[in-house]
Amino acid sequence: MELRHLRYFLAVAEQRSFTRAAEKVGIGQPPLSMQIKALEEEVGGALFLRSSQGVELSEVGRVLLPHAQRAVDQAEQALRAARQAASGETGLLRMGFTSSAVFHPLVSHALQQFRERHRKLEISLSEGITEQLLADIAASQLDAAFVRIVTTPSAALGVVELPAEKLKVALPRSHPLARRKSLRLQDLASENFIMVPRGKGSALYDSIFSACQAAGFDPQVIQLAPQLTSAINLVASGLGISIVPEAIEQVQLAQVRYVEIVEPAPRAQLSLAYHRQSIAASRFAAHLQRSLRRAG
The missing domain is CATH 1.10.10.10 (Winged helix-like DNA-binding domain superfamily/Winged helix DNA-binding domain)
Structure with missing residues (x-):
């Protein structure tokens, strides 16, 4: 029959x-x-x-x-x-992100709009470090992730790069340099740095180190923080300073001030990496690209 x-x-x-x-x-x-x-x-x-x-x-x-x-x-x-x-209208989108990615305005805006337009699609979120997130995508345990690394697209992995963010200096508000409107990297040569360990974010770590070395010094790292938000809390306690992506400025603490770095300021790259065979991830990647074009 x-x-x-x-x-x-x-x-x-x-x-x-x-x-x-x-x-x-x-x-x-x-x-x-x-x-x-x-x-x-x-x-x-x-x-x-x-x-x-x-x-x-x-x-x-x-x-x-x-x-x-x-x-x-x-x-x-x-x-x-x-x-x-x-068509990617239903199903599950498994999305990963680094700890600082959620503070990027384009990330939160794109996710919110995508949720509103695809209400039947379930989105699960998980936090991790870039290297692990990329490994999870390769193993089909994640569909996509916002990561701080420039990855070359491949047959299996697609990449959408967001505009590079400026880095800023986070200082204790009582610090003499916190009164400045802007700082040169050279001004930080004798400062104590608080940084996220390289294994937790190698791209950002390497970018900061390279910029400081180009300015003529190696950062004096006296404290490691498990993530960028933790680094800001340590700055607030007066342990040292930190260099963070501009989006982290959303973490507002009374004891912390964020100061611009004089150009050429180092940049932090945030990208969406996604599995091309995931229909939902490919649909989100296309949505993100349209959002970036509108943001222009």
């Missing part, structure tokens, strides 16, 4: 006419009659009682009718669900 046989049967039962049913399903009457006959042979009994006034369901047909209707309805529901999944 094929699904089309049930659809033809339902059409004849509704129209009570082979002619009108054939018009409804878009085939000729002779082929429709042959399909119904084939269904009757498979069932083992007549489905319709024919008369000069049309056709009516037989006892066998009345028994088949509700089952046929449920089968057709379920098939249509399955098709709609599959089409929504194929």
Whole structure:
């Protein structure tokens, strides 16, 4: 028994006419009659009682009718669900992010808009370091992640780069340099640095070290913090200073002041890495690219 046989049967039962049913399903009457006959042979009994006034369901047909209707309805529901999944409208998007990515205004805005436009799509969020997030995407344990590294796109991995962020100096508000409107990196040569360990964010760590070395000194790292927000809390306690992405300035503490770095200021790169075979991730990547074009 094929699904089309049930659809033809339902059409004849509704129209009570082979002619009108054939018009409804878009085939000729002779082929429709042959399909119904084939269904009757498979069932083992007549489905319709024919008369000069049309056709009516037989006892066998009345028994088949509700089952046929449920089968057709379920098939249509399955098709709609599959089409929504194929278009990325439903399913699950497993999204990872580094600790500082959530503070980037474009990230939060893009995620919020995407949620509003894809309410049937479930989005799960998990935090991690860049290296682990990329490994999870490669292992198909994540669909996409915001990471602080410039990764070369490949057949399996797609990348959408966000505009590079300026880095700023976070200082205790009581620090003499906190009164300045801007600072040169050279001004920080004798300062005690608080940084996130390289293993927690190698791209940002290397960017800061390289910029300081280009300015003629190696940062004196006296304290490591598990993440950037923790570094800001340590700055507030007066342990030292830190260089952080501009977005971290959203972490406002009374004891901390953020100061611009004189150009050429170092930059921090944030990118969306995503698995190209993930429909939901590819759809989000396209959404993010449109958001970036509008932000211009």
